[in-house]
Amino acid sequence: MTQYRKFYIGGAWVAPQGGHDCPVHDPSTEEVVATISLGGQADTDAAVVAAQAAFPTWSQSSVADRLALIRRIAAQYDARAEDMAQAISREMGAPIDWARGPQVGAGASHIRDAAAALEACDFEAPLPGTPGTLIRREAVGVCALITPWNWPMNQITLKVLPALAAGCTMVLKPSEVAPLSAFVFAEIMHAAGVPPGVFNMVNGDGAGVGSQLSAHPGIDMVSFTGSSRAGRAISIAAADTLKRVALELGGKGANIIFDDAPDRAIQMGARRCFNNTGQSCNAPTRMLVSRARYDSAVEIAAAAAAETNVGPASEQGKHIGPLVSGAQWDKVQRLIETGMAEGARLVAGGPGRPEGLNRGWFARPTVFADVTNDMTIAREEIFGPVLSIIAYDDEEDAVRIANDTEYGLTNYVQTQDPDRLRRMGRSLRSGMVEMNAKGFGAGFPFGGMKQSGHGREGGAFGLDEFLEIKAISGWPVN
Structure with a gap:
């Protein structure tokens, strides 16, 4: 049985300050195959502080630097494809061929789509017909990214990569039911050279770390994928601090x-x-x-x-x-x-x-x-x-x-x-x-209406979710 008790905070693997152990089961055998730690408030706070500290520098980084990082992430992801497939298959029961194909493949596609969206994005442009008024797109801030177990890399990459491309820093809380692939992903991010504090990961459940992130005054945006019931709870928790909330919820197609x-x-x-x-x-x-x-x-x-x-x-x-x-x-x-x-x-x-x-x-x-x-x-x-x-x-x-x-x-x-x-x-x-x-x-907008949530993921549409719009007057024309 493998132990995965540490969290990734500030560019390093750190021991939990609070919380408790949680078993991870192999759905095919019902056997416990790993143990993770579910974080407490101190762990959540530490991750948010690290993301806040990294934001001023990362949000002002150049598009060229962000593109170079995303391409390094893509290369590391490809190199770890088999490790990722094995983790997904073991944690949530995807047959190994399905894990190697659609499950891992979805993540690879979204990483490259994020790079294409970043390359095409016009972060600064004059208001049409008004050269002295500049419209600028800026990172929304520190983001909490809460992802489900059913398509682990699909959802992690649909959130982490556009947030990274936008200049945001983040705290990822993957599903505690299927967390093993997220550990591989954090190793990929570290190997690719993500600056300390830009990407952080804390394991936890919805009632613990999920609720703590949703209500945290240091979080500027919550992006959540999961049930409509949990989406409502997150919206209520985020309301006190007027966070931006993006929800990708259930369906009945x-x-x-x-x-x-x-x-x-x-x-x-x-x-x-x-x-x-x-x-x-x-x-x-x-x-x-x-x-x-x-x-x-x-x-x-x-x-x-x-x-x-x-x-x-x-x-x-x-x-x-x-x-x-x-x-x-x-x-x-x-x-x-x-x-x-x-x-x-x-x-x-x-x-x-x-x-x-x-x-x-x-x-x-x-x-x-x-x-x-x-x-x-x-x-x-x-x-x-x-x-x-x-x-x-x-x-x-x-x-x-x-x-x-x-x-x-x-x-x-x-x-x-x-x-x-x-x-x-x-x-x-x-x-x-x-x-x-x-x-x-490629890069189509994934998202729904009604109680399937609001917001869009993927390509340029997903990038826009993590950007604020700023208007600046009196901008020098020459």
Whole structure:
């Protein structure tokens, strides 16, 4: 068992001043594989002080110096890719091939997107038509970055790199459930030569270090990814000091299958719901299908679930791994049972572990048919491999059902009709609409509406989140 009790503060690994030990479990075996320390108020304060001390110098650093640092981080990240994949697989149960691919790859992409955004950013420019008025973009200040366990490097790099590019200093609090990859990342930052105090990392839980950072008078901004419940708590804690708050929260995405979409779109939609064991905020968990095509779609989705293999994270191959924790497994089981109790028709999967897996937090890929949009499984974010199929009458009804949710992160549309694609893209109330499985371009803005949060991450949009706008008059023209 590995010990990870130290925090990274002021450019060095330091012993905790307070807090207590916390076990880290391997979700595939339920065994404790590491121990970390959860920090106390003294640790939080020390990290904030270090970030405050570094801010005056780093915020005035040149774009060239920041670019050079980000490129060194990218090189170190690539060199540690296998270490990162092993950490992610072990801590949160991502199958090793999935960890090496999308999980680690997401971080590499976001590091390079941050460099491109920094290179393109105009930090000083005259107000159009008024040469003597300068508009300047400056770092917002000391930032608290609070990240989740489901896509560890995706979320850490989406926050740390744009904050760094903007000239901010920061305190990272990674998830205590899956913290091992964050230790690798801190080692990468140190090896790349991040100046002392610019990047700091303190482990803790939401009630401890998370709440301390959210309310800390030395923090100028909180960027948080996680549940809507926690997002509300952070907003309340930050209100006393009027911090800037950026929130990337939950989702309950609708995947609208129109009659002209191929059967493959139904199969892919189900598989995407199960990817990462359903532990993605932008998963297409509600499949909307016309009544004329409904029975066929249910059969295709059920077959896709039956064909989805489940196995330990350490094994290579195309399968899904376990849920991240016992608590998450209990939640998913409860919601599956709730779906059955409320009258949804179970057509694949169901409660319990898959056959042959008696240990580890494995869940069965599950499909419910005859779901109505007022059922619990259609309203709550399950965060497990559970798909709900809902019938609609026509295009207008599909839009109504898709928008009838407190969330608004990502919706999906499958149709070959260009005019319908345009109508749907404009009508769906979500921060992102993916159509016909076409991926978004590099540096696209990731974020949502309604209780999916506010703010955007990625590329130039993510950089803007960490910048303040200053107007200066009487600026010398010559």
